[in-house]
Amino acid sequence: MKASLRVVILSWEFPPRIVGGIAPHVYNLSCDLVSKGVDVHVVTCDFPGAEKSEEINGVHVLRVDSSKISSPNFATWVYLMNMHMQSEAADLINHLSGDVDVIHAHDWLVANAAIGLKHIFRVPLVATIHSTEMGRRNGLRTDYERMVHQTEKWLSHEAWRVICCSKYMASHVRSTFVLPEERVVVIPNGVDINDFPKEPDKTQFRRSFASDDEKIVLFVGRLVYEKGVQVLINAVPKVLAKVNAKFVIVGDGYLKDSLAGQVNRMGLNHKVYFTGFIDDQTLRKLYGCADVCVVPSLYEPFGITALEAMAAKVPLVVADSGGLSEIVGHDRTGVRVFPNNADSLAWGITRVLLNPVYATWIRTNAYNEVLDKYNWMKAGEKVKILYQWIRSEHQDGSWKPIRKAEKYVPLNRKSNLIIRPEVEKTPSLMD
Amino acid sequence: MRALMLTWEYPPKRLGNVSDHVCTLAHELVKRGNEVEVVTVDDWRPGFEDVSGVHVHKVANPVKTHPMASMLTSDMTASTQIERKASDVIYFLRQNGKNIDIIHTHEWLTVPPAIILKHAFKIPFVLTLHSIEGHRCHNNFGPKSIAIKEIEDRGIWESARIIANTEWLKNEILRYHGRGHWHKIDVVWPIGDGWVDGVVSVYKRALGKT
Numbered sequence: 001m002k003a004s005l006r007v008v009i010l011s012w013e014f015p016p017r018i019v020g021g022i023a024p025h026v027y028n029l030s031c032d033l034v035s036k037g038v039d040v041h042v043v044t045c046d047f048p049g050a051e052k053s054e055e056i057n058g059v060h061v062l063r064v065d066s067s068k069i070s071s072p073n074f075a076t077w078v079y080l081m082n083m084h085m086q087s088e089a090a091d092l093i094n095h096l097s098g099d100v101d102v103i104h105a106h107d108w109l110v111a112n113a114a115i116g117l118k119h120i121f122r123v124p125l126v127a128t129i130h131s132t133e134m135g136r137r138n139g140l141r142t143d144y145e146r147m148v149h150q151t152e153k154w155l156s157h158e159a160w161r162v163i164c165c166s167k168y169m170a171s172h173v174r175s176t177f178v179l180p181e182e183r184v185v186v187i188p189n190g191v192d193i194n195d196f197p198k199e200p201d202k203t204q205f206r207r208s209f210a211s212d213d214e215k216i217v218l219f220v221g222r223l224v225y226e227k228g229v230q231v232l233i234n235a236v237p238k239v240l241a242k243v244n245a246k247f248v249i250v251g252d253g254y255l256k257d258s259l260a261g262q263v264n265r266m267g268l269n270h271k272v273y274f275t276g277f278i279d280d281q282t283l284r285k286l287y288g289c290a291d292v293c294v295v296p297s298l299y300e301p302f303g304i305t306a307l308e309a310m311a312a313k314v315p316l317v318v319a320d321s322g323g324l325s326e327i328v329g330h331d332r333t334g335v336r337v338f339p340n341n342a343d344s345l346a347w348g349i350t351r352v353l354l355n356p357v358y359a360t361w362i363r364t365n366a367y368n369e370v371l372d373k374y375n376w377m378k379a380g381e382k383v384k385i386l387y388q389w390i391r392s393e394h395q396d397g398s399w400k401p402i403r404k405a406e407k408y409v410p411l412n413r414k415s416n417l418i419i420r421p422e423v424e425k426t427p428s429l430m431d
Numbered sequence: 432m433r434a435l436m437l438t439w440e441y442p443p444k445r446l447g448n449v450s451d452h453v454c455t456l457a458h459e460l461v462k463r464g465n466e467v468e469v470v471t472v473d474d475w476r477p478g479f480e481d482v483s484g485v486h487v488h489k490v491a492n493p494v495k496t497h498p499m500a501s502m503l504t505s506d507m508t509a510s511t512q513i514e515r516k517a518s519d520v521i522y523f524l525r526q527n528g529k530n531i532d533i534i535h536t537h538e539w540l541t542v543p544p545a546i547i548l549k550h551a552f553k554i555p556f557v558l559t560l561h562s563i564e565g566h567r568c569h570n571n572f573g574p575k576s577i578a579i580k581e582i583e584d585r586g587i588w589e590s591a592r593i594i595a596n597t598e599w600l601k602n603e604i605l606r607y608h609g610r611g612h613w614h615k616i617d618v619v620w621p622i623g624d625g626w627v628d629g630v631v632s633v634y635k636r637a638l639g640k641t
Contacts, residue, residue: 068581069578069581069582069585070577070578070581071503071574072503072573072574072575072578075498075501076501076503076504076575076578079504079507079508080507080582082507083543083547086547087547090547090551091550093551094550094553112507112508115511115515116510116511116514116547119514119515119519120514120515120518120548120551120552121551122522143496143497143498144498146496147496147497147498147501147504150494150495150496151494151508154493401522402522402525402526404525405524405525405530
């Protein structure tokens with residue numbers, strides 16, 4: 001038995017290919033696992049300009065040609081991509097002579113490949129469910145959504161353990177996919193404090209977003225329904241009645257046009273600034289300039305943007321929903337307001353902007369909380385322990401790969417009983 | 432010879448002629464002293480049965496609901512389940528000191544699991560093409576047809592040998608998928624006495640035994 005752990009991580013995005021939150025999550029997690037002595041192989045999709053196979057900070061990355069077969073729609077693309085990912089990952093695992101302890105899948109987008117590999121090589125599967133279709137769409141309406149939901153359910157049932165990032169998400173996953181309690185593990189995400197500049201440039205850089213007399217209210221996230229940007233825009237006039245502020249909205253999504261229309265109708269074009277997608281470096285500098293960061297999500301499994309704001313020492317106003325309720329303590333590390341309620345949100349924002357002493361209090365507490373609880377060192381440690389735990393469970397079990405044909409020995413119940421080691425009798429209450 | 436037969440339909444599920452074709456072939460192979468494990472998809476009758484020596488493993492598609500006319504997505508989810516069952520069969524046989532010699536897959540629907548099993552277990556596969564997408568879509572290549580055609584193409588590239596039912600079909604496969612494959616395609620008529628012997632000789636050729 002070898003000493004070190006080896007894990008194959010499947011993810012449909014990995015830097016430089018960044019679509020949503022999975023890419024930074026997988027990147028940070030795998031870098032941290034490597035620093036803890038785990039041999040990490042990431043299999044992911046290709047990206048123009050990225051190497052097919054390379055080593056980043058000790059992480060072995062294999063990029064699969066994801067559009068080898070043309071496909072009519074996104075779902076078909078996902079499943080066909082899985083086929084290629086699976087055959088290339090099978091070659092990789094064979095190259096490592098099948099010596100892999102855990103396969104780790106991130107979300108339903110790699111469910112097919114992960115489940116197939118699990119059964120072919122008989123390696124335990126761990127799944128991280130970042131969000132569910134039920135939650136993203138607030139219910140299931142079309143056959144497409146049902147298909148995704150069933151795939152997620154299939155993945156969570158095939159997984160040895162399911163990782164969720166918050167207690168809220170764990171209970172949501174357990175109830176929607178009908179999982180027993182012991183199969184779901186809560187491991188909160190982390191954030192790297194060193195990524196954020198210590199002393200942000202508050203003059204020149206800030207002027208490209210707002211004038212000096214304006215406070216900056218920052219929103220970061222995909223512009224989709226569940227993130228609640230529409231609520232924030234409804235709150236804008238209510239905030240402006242009390243404070244002069246600029247609302248900077250970072251991100252992209254299918255609601256962008258309708259949100260821009262909403263701002264236009266309300267006559268707020270000069271106060272709301274849609275930046276589109278911006279890169280990590282600029283975003284971190286922007287966090288440093290912001291006076292308040294808003295997370296008005298209607299559905300939020302975890303809320304990594306809240307953590308980022310906390311790490312950047314920006315006071316935080318969040319909707320009291322999902323994982324945000326767990327991260328943010330009201331009046332301690334941020335302000336919690338009613339979800340989907342513009343009045344309440346405006347109250348929260350003005351409370352922070354008009355009271356600098358209060359703002360300093362919550363942001364200092366929040367920063368200390370991040371140092372304490374939400375850093376990758378802690379998350380990586382927990383994931384490593386989970387892997388070791390699963391490996392020992394797998395070794396104790398009988399579900400194992402058979403490398404080559406064995407000489408046939410008919411199963412003999414009697415001899416089987418003799419070989420089995422003596423199990424110590426546990427004292428029961430009756431004794 | 433021990434063959435693992437992959438098919439998307441097997442009696443009593445009959446949507447096309449592949450079903451009876453595979454059934455007859457499997458029974459004839461067993462009569463001639465070979466061993467056949469059939470892995471197939473049947474949502475209504477999952478399970479195992481031994482029909483006069485032919486071991487039939489039926490799996491159900493784990494994802495039942497698919498968008499309208501999305502043959503591709505339902506095929507891909509069923510494929511994973513086929514892989515699961517096939518690897519269970521392979522491990523079970525290994526436990527009993529046996530090995531699968533060859534994988535035989537019928538039509539594009541079971542090409543994905545065949546490719547992955549080939550890569551994972553290093554067992555070559557033979558592909559029988561009963562018809563090709565170029566004909567089924569009457570040359571109206573929409574995105575769905577292109578995807579199916581490309582899966583067929585990948586199957587043709589990855590397979591050890593290809594069986595075509597007629598000389599005409601062989602020429603059509605060459606016309607649609609490239610003349611370069613001419614040396615891989617064998618014509619075996621699926622009727623008469625020469626059928627099963629022809630298939631067995633293709634297996635042997637795929638394994639490099641002749």
